[in-house]
Amino acid sequence: MFSGKIGFIGSGQMATALASGMLSAGLLQKDQLLACDVSLASAEKFVAATGGEICPSIAILVEKSDVIFLSVKPQSMAGVLQTLSQVSTSREKLIISIAAGITLATLEAGLGGPGRIVRVMPNTPALVGAGASAFALSQGTLAASADRPSDAQIVRQLLETVGVAEEVPESLMDAVTGLSGSGPAYVYQIIEALSDGGVRVGLPRAIATRLAAQTVLGAAQMVLSTDEHPGALKDAVTSPGGTTIAGLHALESGGLRAALMTAVVAATQRAKELGQPAR
Numbered sequence: 001m002f003s004g005k006i007g008f009i010g011s012g013q014m015a016t017a018l019a020s021g022m023l024s025a026g027l028l029q030k031d032q033l034l035a036c037d038v039s040l041a042s043a044e045k046f047v048a049a050t051g052g053e054i055c056p057s058i059a060i061l062v063e064k065s066d067v068i069f070l071s072v073k074p075q076s077m078a079g080v081l082q083t084l085s086q087v088s089t090s091r092e093k094l095i096i097s098i099a100a101g102i103t104l105a106t107l108e109a110g111l112g113g114p115g116r117i118v119r120v121m122p123n124t125p126a127l128v129g130a131g132a133s134a135f136a137l138s139q140g141t142l143a144a145s146a147d148r149p150s151d152a153q154i155v156r157q158l159l160e161t162v163g164v165a166e167e168v169p170e171s172l173m174d175a176v177t178g179l180s181g182s183g184p185a186y187v188y189q190i191i192e193a194l195s196d197g198g199v200r201v202g203l204p205r206a207i208a209t210r211l212a213a214q215t216v217l218g219a220a221q222m223v224l225s226t227d228e229h230p231g232a233l234k235d236a237v238t239s240p241g242g243t244t245i246a247g248l249h250a251l252e253s254g255g256l257r258a259a260l261m262t263a264v265v266a267a268t269q270r271a272k273e274l275g276q277p278a279r
């Protein structure tokens with residue numbers, strides 16, 4: 001269990017996924033969740049999904065929270081940091097940014113200096129406890145003491161409640177964004193396309209989508225629960241002169257693997273761009 005309160009500045013898709021995932025996992029109760037958003041509609045959606053409380057201002061949210069997620073778009077971050085820097089108690093709180101591209105240096109500069117600041121890249125399957133996150137700590141995070149865990153332990157606990165979490169050097173955070181942050185969208189396209197293929201060869205849509213999604217889930221579980229290389233697992237499906245090699249040949253002709261690699265590179269590059277100061 002987590003005993004403190006968690007506030008989300010920006011209560012959109014990712015904030016709702018994290019908060020809902022934490023609630024479903026039993027890490028906390030709804031009265032431990034707070035949100036502040038410039039859009040009332042967005043805040044109300046968050047409350048409908050989680051039962052958390054809306055705060056009328058960032059200052060009030062900071063006052064009431066122990067951990068604060070900065071879950072606005074990168075383009076909105078400068079304004080949020082400016083407001084936070086004027087709330088003196090924000091220096092005592094653990095501040096976790098999930099914004100693509102925004103560096104620890106930018107966060108520290110915007111908040112007025114080093115502090116308990118962590119950069120996290122989660123993904124939306126946190127909603128169902130199957131998230132993949134990475135985090136990078138700033139120099140100002142606290143070590144464990146007799147009466148409290150370290151900031152790293154708190155962040156790991158929050159993220160592992162909703163999936164897996166890896167600590168990485170900050171220099172890898174844009175790459176994480178390009179792979180697992182954006183990755184669910186790539187996989188949804190793959191599932192949709194597999195389902196379309198199924199429909200093309202005569203399967204009803206609902207059955208095709210369920211089979212496609214379960215196939216992706218099962219294959220992912222095979223990679224995670226065996227020590228086998230994905231290539232070896234692929235070989236185990238592929239009979240000489242059989243059906244699978246015919247399908248794999250078509251995928252190679254279509255450039256699937258190059259397309260996926262290029263997607264990760266493009267999204268990583270875009271994360272870097274989003275982290276550049278606006279000109």
Ligand SMILES: NC(=O)C1=CN([C@@H]2O[C@H](COP(=O)(O)OP(=O)(O)OC[C@H]3O[C@@H](n4cnc5c(N)ncnc54)[C@H](O)[C@@H]3O)[C@@H](O)[C@H]2O)C=CC1
Binds near residue numbers: 036071080
């Ligand atoms: N959606 C995703 O799959 C992921 C998103 N992220 C990151 O999470 C952050 C949020 O993304 P989403 O949830 O997708 O966006 P979103 O648009 O759903 O939510 C952002 C929310 O911030 C609010 N907002 C804007 N300015 C604000 C301000 N000054 N004060 C308070 N609230 C404000 C907006 O009204 C909106 O409700 C982004 O920085 C994104 O890079 C990270 C990982 C995955």
Ligand SMILES: O=C(O)[C@@H]1CCC=N1
Binds near residue numbers: 100177181182
């Ligand atoms: O598309 C985006 O910019 C965000 C960051 C990672 C996933 N969604």
